[in-house]
Structure formats: structure tokens, C-alpha cells
Amino acid sequence: MKATPPNQIHRLATGYAFGLSDIGLVRRNNEDNFLVDDALGLVIVCDGMGGHDAGEVASTEALALFHQFIAEVDPHAFHHEPRDDPDATLPGRYSAQSDGTAPQRTHPAITVAKRAVEHVNERLYAMNRSDMRPEGRGMGTTMTGLWRQPHSASMVVFHVGDSRLYRWRDNRMLQITSDQTLYQKALDAGITVNLPGRNELLQAIGPSPMVEPEVHRLTPRPGDLYLLCSDGLHGMVNDQQISDVLRNATPDALATCSHQLVELAKQHGGKDNVTVVLVWFDA
Template sequence: MKPTSPNQTYRLATGYAFGLSDIGLVRRNNEDNFLVDDALGLAIVCDGMGGHDAGEVASTEALALFHQFIAEVDPHAFHHEPRDDPDATLPGRYSAQSDGTAPQGTHPAITVATRAVEHVNDQLYAMNRSDMRPDGRGMGTTMTGIWRQPQSATMVVFHVGDSRLYRWRDSRMLQITSDQTLYQKALDAGITVNLPGRNELLQAIGPSPMVEPEVHRLTPRPGDLYLLCSDGLHGMLSDQQIVDVLRNATPDTLATCSHQLVELAKQHGGKDNITVVLVWFDA
């Protein structure tokens, strides 16, 4: 099992990353976890759930299982990666089909990332079943990550739950992922009153036998900054408060900005665990 990553700066083949996780001011233990693997070009944030230490187990196991799956991929499968993905708009998202296959023409990295998420879900669901819960429910976790192989022009985004990925580019922040929650579903439907709670998840890894991840590709540009975070951050801060920190980010200040974001979330309540991973691309 690969351990969860320590709070430190990582030198990637295409840039830099810094990760930080904090228990917050209310929780008794930290069920968030993150992983940065410089060799694989992988960064992931997981927010576990399930009570007692189950959430911490779920997020830790999910990271280890996903990392192992990606580490065993044959890199030769991506030698002929298409270069026609300018990211003028966000590419269409791909959800796994019910038979586990990918649509014709799907990029191989999208297929691999989707299968990796499904594999993690299968394993966590089996662990829940082995705990004698007839419905298989129990511990679970969100998972939001990016995967950019060395020499690749594009990266894969994979997402389940309500942790988030943001991009800071040209002095503008864009939320890349969409929360898989009843609250977001209601907003998308135009509902503005009697909204459900913000944390009622429609998708999580582990509680159900099937999971439908959001998976798609983006083309990073030099100077792009990506923020992966748990809802302990974005649930406490407004977009503008996050922007005010990111606008000062450079490769040399990723640690400072990460700490500033965590401290701001704590100043505004710190009601949940807080995890931040900042990834800066210089190529």
C-alpha cells in the first residue's frame, strides 16, 4: 500500500505541487487524505465518511488502490496519444457504461482512469459487505484527482462526490468538477427554494456496487494552477476568498497559499476536515 502523502512540496515532471490536510476545529479525527505521486503525475484528494475511523480507512484505501492500479498500467498504451484536444471548451464528460466498456473513440487514459475508479469502488464495496452489512453500505469516500503522464500534452480529470477541482488561468478561476449532490442537482433543475442539504451525496466510492465517475481530459497550459480540495475548504469559503489567495500563487508560494487557504477555512468555522492540493504547471 502506498502511504498517503506528507505535507510538502513535490517536483513534478511538468511543474510543482503542494498538499496539506488539517483536522479543522470540530472533528475528532481527520477522514480526509491526499496523494501526490511525482513519477506518475498523479494528484488526488479523498474525503472519507462512515463514522469512527471508517472514513479514514476508506480514503486511505481508495488512494492506495487507485495508485496501485495506475502504477501497473503499461505506459506504451499511450505512445500514440492524439494531440487534437485544445480545450477551447471543456470536453464532454464520460460516465462508465453499465457493462464497464468505453464508447468507441474514447481516449485510452480516460478508459484506464474510469476502470481505476470502478476497481476502487469494487474493493471498498466488498470490504463493506465483509463487515456483515447486508446492503453493503458503510464506509465511503469522495475522490477527485488529476493524472498527467510525463510527455503527455493532456491530463485526465476523475471525480466522484463533492470534493472539487478548480483551475486558475489568466486571472480567472473556473470550477472544473460538478458536485454530485442533491443540492447541486436541484440547482441545475432551477430550484431555488426548499433546497436539500449541501452534503447529501448522489455518488460516493464504497457504499454502492456501482459508481458513475465524471471523467474527462483537459489540456494544461504553462502557468495554469489547479486546486483540488475537500468540502471542508469550499464549504467554508466563497469563491472570491479562494481567488484572493490564488492570485498570489507562484511555484515558490504554493505552500504559503495552501496554509493561507486552510487558515481562512478555520477562521470561518473549520467545521470539517480541510484538505488542499495545489498543482502548478510550467510545461
């Protein structure tokens, strides 16, 4: 399958979505890609890497492989959702990877999403190995997405790398995902000096045989707005500036707000490809 075409409002079963990707002002090609599947309730942003056209190949392949995996899932497996505090908004609270500090809830959609990410990684890693690229090298991609089935109250968030998912609710923006970078790891450890570069990834899909995605479940409310974006946005534009755009979003203004965010990134240098997808839930 091809990446989702931009400049198109998507009518989801529980809301609306609009996506836009731009090459920026410096790069020679766009290695970002995004996908919106109305029927599956699936939205993903990928930011590829690897030089030449390898990043574009990685992000495109990742979207196609994940989409195929989810499309082949038996929908009858999700008819009964467990009643276990579905509003798990903190990353890792009900993650598929437990550190032993939080109670685990087994939910079929979490298991499927985690396995889908692992499947994509296996395939991209195999492609790298077939090109005789050593482990840790070769093409790769970030992946950040949400999956809400048409009749589900909750949705699954899955995340690898440093693309991001934000939520706008009650006039407040919250970053849902956590950057899997050396920079963020240093900040989490309380380090404030001699920080590593912001773009040094701890994880990406493709370069290594194993990947540990952040996977958790949360429950949207009517009126929630979610922003998925590559680091071409959040690396150029600060949270306050992003918030100033999101506070004016309505279902009819998703395209306008998306264009405003992309233009902000370009006004602040546009050093990277920039991709934004806005998702508005009305149910």
C-alpha cells in the first residue's frame, strides 16, 4: 500500500483526521510518511532514516507492514473489553513491557499492537541484513500511532523513537509518548549539563533485531484532539507555540491547523521533514 495522501479529511467511525507532510527547507527528500485508515481506526506517523532514499523506504515499508498485520486480525477477538480502568493515560502504566512496578492488564489489542511492531521490526531488520548491513546500521524508522476500533471505547497507543503523540483536552496539552533518545534519558536521570544531542535514538525500527515499543491503552473523550508528529515539528516549535494552534482546532479547522503547524516549523528553520496528523474524537 502507499502512504496516505495529504490534503484529505478522513471520517473515522468516532471522529475526524487530517494529515500533512512537508519536505521542509533543507532536506532533499521527504523520509516522513503517515497513514490514516478510516475503517480500521488506525493512524500512524513514521520518520525514516538511513541516507539516500533508505529512510523513505523504511517509513513506507513500516506503514504497509503494520497496516497489513492489523487488517488481518480477527475483529471478533475484541468484542469484550475488560473493565480495568481503561483511562490509562500514563505511558507504560499498562504497557506490554512490565518493569514490575505497575499492575499489568492483558488486553488483546495491546498484545496485537505490540506484536505488529515487532513484526515490522523483524521484516525491516531482515531487509537490512539482506543488504549486508551490520547490526545497528542501515535503514530504520520511528513509529508513533494510535488504533481505535470502531466500536471500542478505548484505543491503543504504540510508539518507538522520537516522533510524538500529544493530547489537547480542557485547554491543556499533554505529551502522551516519551522520546526514546539519549537526551530524554539524561533528562529523566536529572542531568542538566553536557547533554547528548536531541536526535540520538535509543530505539528505532529496523536497525536491530529486537525492539521494545511503548504500548498502552487510554480512553478518548468527545472533544479530545490528538496530534501525531515527527520531530520536524517538535524539534523546531516549542510546546507553547503548538498549544496556541491546537486551542483553535475544531473538526472543520483540522486542515487549517495542520498547515499552521507545518508553516511554524518552516518559519523556525525547517531543518527537517515535518509531518503532522490531527485526530478529533466526537464519540
